[in-house]
Amino acid sequence: MMAWTDRHCRxxxxxxxxxxxxxTEMVTANALVHGDVAHHLDFDAREAPVxxxxxxxxxxxxxxxxxLGERWGYAEINLNCGCPSERVVEGAFGACxxxxxxxxxxxxxAMREAVTIPVTIKHRIGIDRIEDYAFVQRFVSVTASAGCExxxxxxxNAWLSGLSPKENREIPPLRxxxxxxxxxxxxxxxIVLNGGLGDVAGIVASLAGVDGxxxxxxxxxxPFLLARLEAALYGGALPSREQIALRMAEYLRDYLKRDxxxxxxxxxxxxxxxxxGEPSARAWRRVLSDARxxxxxxxxxxxxxxxxxxxxxxxxxxxxxxxxxxxxxxALI
Ligand SMILES: Cc1cc2nc3c(=O)[nH]c(=O)nc-3n(C[C@H](O)[C@H](O)[C@H](O)COP(=O)(O)O)c2cc1C
Numbered sequence: 001m002m003a004w005t006d007r008h009c010r011x012x013x014x015x016x017x018x019x020x021x022x023x024t025e026m027v028t029a030n031a032l033v034h035g036d037v038a039h040h041l042d043f044d045a046r047e048a049p050v051x052x053x054x055x056x057x058x059x060x061x062x063x064x065x066x067x068l069g070e071r072w073g074y075a076e077i078n079l080n081c082g083c084p085s086e087r088v089v090e091g092a093f094g095a096c097x098x099x100x101x102x103x104x105x106x107x108x109x110a111m112r113e114a115v116t117i118p119v120t121i122k123h124r125i126g127i128d129r130i131e132d133y134a135f136v137q138r139f140v141s142v143t144a145s146a147g148c149e150x151x152x153x154x155x156x157n158a159w160l161s162g163l164s165p166k167e168n169r170e171i172p173p174l175r176x177x178x179x180x181x182x183x184x185x186x187x188x189x190x191i192v193l194n195g196g197l198g199d200v201a202g203i204v205a206s207l208a209g210v211d212g213x214x215x216x217x218x219x220x221x222x223p224f225l226l227a228r229l230e231a232a233l234y235g236g237a238l239p240s241r242e243q244i245a246l247r248m249a250e251y252l253r254d255y256l257k258r259d260x261x262x263x264x265x266x267x268x269x270x271x272x273x274x275x276x277g278e279p280s281a282r283a284w285r286r287v288l289s290d291a292r293x294x295x296x297x298x299x300x301x302x303x304x305x306x307x308x309x310x311x312x313x314x315x316x317x318x319x320x321x322x323x324x325x326x327x328x329x330x331a332l333i
Contacts, residue, residue: 002026004220009270010047011251013219015244017226019234022050023214026080028093029056029065041072049075053122055083057093057103059110066111066119076150077111079104081123081139084158084168095158098127101139105146112147120150122194122214125178126157133178140182144189152214153179155195169217180209200228222276241274245302253299264297271302280309 002025005013010022027040032054043050052069054077056062066077081104083094097104104121111119121143125136140151156172163171174196183191190211197203198218206213219226224241231238248271256262268288275281287293287305294301 001216001220007043007047008267010050011044012248012270013223013226014047015247016223017230019230020226022047023078024050024052026053026055026083029054029058029061032065032068033061037068041068045073048073051076051078053078053080055080055093057097057107059107062107063110063114067114070115070117074117076118076120077115078120078122079107081121082154082158084160085165095124095127096160098123098139101142104143108143108146108148118150119148120152121148122152122154124154124156124158125175128157128160130157133181136178136182137185140186144186150190150192152192152194153182155179155193183210200225200232203229204232221273223273224276242306245274245306249299249302252302256299264301265294268301275309283308
């Protein structure tokens with residue numbers, strides 16, 4: 001998810017869900033052809049397996065970008081055919097590509113020839129007011145014939161004019177039945193359901209009749225859901241939120257040491273929802289989102305936020321001057 005699932009977020013989510021397949025934000029093929037490749041593609045091996053999502057519609061550019069993705073160690077390449085933003089539509093990729101499955105098939109073929117890892121597609125169930133099942137069925141059929149075997153389906157239409165990207169994730173009606181019908185029609189393909197999933201029981205139930213689920217906003221806004229889901233699906237002990245927070249403090253410490261441009265907020269902004277639903281969640285969020293505290297903070301801020309929760313908002317203890325300059329927080333580890 002753009003501006004959300006960067007490498008720091010993925011490292012955090014990997015701690016919560018060791019079995020999940022994680023995705024990058026969409027990276028345009030052009031950015032990899034013309035831009036700073038390492039900036040876009042570098043990631044920590046401990047995040048693996050990670051899927052690189054590409055945006056684009058030029059088979060040659062996409063093939064080049066996919067090749068780079070494989071070289072960088074990504075597990076799969078995913079082509080975005082679901083993003084409705086105007087910028088993306090002007091560039092003739094994202095959801096508007098659903099109108100041209102033959103072009104998407106050419107892109108898939110070019111990428112498959114360039115890499116040995118799987119090439120997958122993420123798409124919607126239709127565009128604008130096309131509610132006809134035959135539209136999405138043909139899209140899957142044509143692109144599957146180019147060798148795409150996995151489809152992640154956001155179970156809503158994308159309305160290409162009149163709605164913001166945010167509204168396009170909320171207003172077009174959610175139709176999980178269309179995704180299940182795709183699985184019935186294409187039993188040999190892997191069909192992954194996406195859209196509106198947000199609680200463990202609902203997600204586990206949604207797995208019936210499809211090959212997997214993708215969780216977007218709920219995973220970001222209530223990340224501990226991932227740990228609960230991991231425990232429900234794969235067993236094993238549920239970690240505590242505090243344990244996860246302390247492991248992120250170690251990660252933050254390494255990041256601050258390693259990267260001259262590192263900033264505390266790059267990491268902690270993804271962690272605001274860790275205590276979602278807990279009585280002291282506000283104290284946690286307040287420390288980690290306070291610009292004054294963040295500007296003077298080091299890795300000890302995570303311990304400070306845990307302390308603030310324990311004392312429920314003891315403002316005195318979280319003033320910047322109280323943060324240990326060494327960043328050590330031995331008492332917390
Ligand atoms: C902030 C934000 C950024 C997103 N960026 C992308 C993106 O880069 N690529 C993509 O395929 N979907 C993107 N999405 C859509 C989600 O992947 C997902 O399809 C959508 O939110 C519906 O799933 P959910 O109800 O589980 O959130 C984004 C969603 C949000 C909220």
